[in-house]
Amino acid sequence: MEYVRLGASGLKVSRVVYGNWLTHGPHTDRADAFACVRAARDLGISTFDTADAYANTEAESVLGEALQHERRESLEILTKVYNPIGPRGHNDSGLSRKHIMEGINGSLRRLRTDYVDVYQAHRFDTETPLEETMRAMADVVRQGKALYIGVSEWTADQLRRGADLARQLGIQLVSNQPQYSMLWRVIEQEVVPTCEQLGISQIVWSPLAQGVLTGKYLPDARPPGGSRGAGAAESGEPLLNRFMQPEVLRRVQRLRPVADALGLSLAQLALAWALKNRNVAAAIVGASRPEQLKESVAGWKANIPPDAMARIDEILADVVERRPEMTAAMAPKRRPT
Template identity: 60%
Template sequence: MEHRHLGRGGMLISEIAYGNWLTHGSQVEEDTATDCVHAALDAGITTFDTADVYADTRAESVLGRALKGERREGLEIFTKVYWPTGPGPNDRGLSRKHLMESIDNSLRRLQTEYVDLYQAHRFDRFTPLEETMEACADIVHAGKAHYIGVSEWTAAQIRHAHALARELRVPLVSSQPQYSMLWRVIEAEVVPACAELGIGQIVWSPIAQGVLTGKYQPGQPPPDGSRATDDKGGADVISRFLRDEVLERVQLLRPLAAEAGLTLAQLAVAWVLQNPNVSAAIVGASRPAQVGENAKASGVRLEPDLMARISEITAPVAVTDPVRTYEQTPAQRP
């Protein structure tokens, strides 16, 4: 497993990170979730990403128990805050009240004294950004987080936050957007801004929720037990890719993956890692074997000609419009 700097910060993270969205506390039993975490550790993965909202806070608890007994200094644990975690009007958003309470709750569930990265899960248009950044700075200065980051923020939002972070002497080092061969909306604006500011991407869904494994066939129903049949949220997320024109293009990638000596999933993960602004690709799993297989994408170098042929195949169906990032900012408080 190779490691990369998170942005221009000094911290190194495994270039493949393990994430437990849609799995821990939800899709898989805790024993299996724990086995997946241990498989990640066995593969050399040291970076683990979660969020307070995943599985109604259960995902953080499952991850905390799975990592108990591991050497804390050898891990990078990330979590996020924004979405509702309770019934009250202040149990959401990026207000100072919610951030200061949420970090303590996350640390309790994760069974750790600090997280390595604390991320704003969305931009909060209803809280002054100055208030949010001052609270983040206090969290860092209190030793409860080492670095801060954002998730699905626009380039303009990131620039504003970065300027405030510099004034407050707090390290804003990361952005966590969706990114894959099929979802390239960050390339036009977010990546150039982050490269300029020294912010690295920790990308989620590099396999497009499993579509880039090739298991979904055009003209055929989704396989039983797949994410597309999950009624706990997985089916909603993956539906945008389950069109025959997309699935047909994915099948055209098979000979390219074989040429590189990779599975389709490994090719997809390796592809996002070719972007120099990407610090890590987050992979999830419902079975331990999936973790080890995906981890084999670490260190893979794809030739420019192969990258060009991948783009030629996927270009007709890839989403590239940067406006899709703007759409990630909720219009109303959740």
């Protein structure tokens, strides 16, 4: 495993981050969850990403328990605030001072730690003045409850405004956490150049396009039982449904010869591809079984030569989403309740 600086800070994170968005909670056996965390550590992963809203706070609790016997100084723990938690009351979401202060205290309690390394604004809050949000974040840092701050899925303009306020307040905005994969490249035109100027790194989520880039979903065939794809239509997940289109699945299957020529699985190819972007410090992977994690992480540092990169672009072509305005389009227009 390699460890790289996050943004313009001195903090180093592992190139692969273990995330527990969908893998720690009421539908996952705790023993399996603990085994995945142990496997992550054995692979050299030191950075763990979660959020208070994942499984309505339970994901944080499981991660805190799984890491309780690890040396805290050897870990980087990232969590987030914004999405609704608890009974989903009128102040149980957003980036108000009230919710941020209550949120960090709850997260620290569940994670069994005195501080998190990066405290992230899970989305942009259109109902709270940005100045209020950044002042509250600065106070969290000054109180020693977080060392740095980050954001997730902010537009280029929001990032510029946030970074400017952070500098005025004497704190460091070091990271953005956007979706990014071979199929979803909306950050490339505006967000990435802006972040390079501001000294902000990307920690990308869903580099496997929610499992589609593993090749397990075949065009014109029923998704495997128990997979996310099997329930995509019923669950109403718009992004996963976008990826589950037959033409997209056909193009993904055409990537197999590219992966085979490099001695990689499709999952390994997808992860290595995401990490080739120079502004991507790390990519988040999740797993419900240790063997899944070991397989996908095995090829993270594979070299994808220019001709293979060009072939990937040629194959995927018009099924790739590149429009920068999709960052704003996918963002909540008001706080979720």
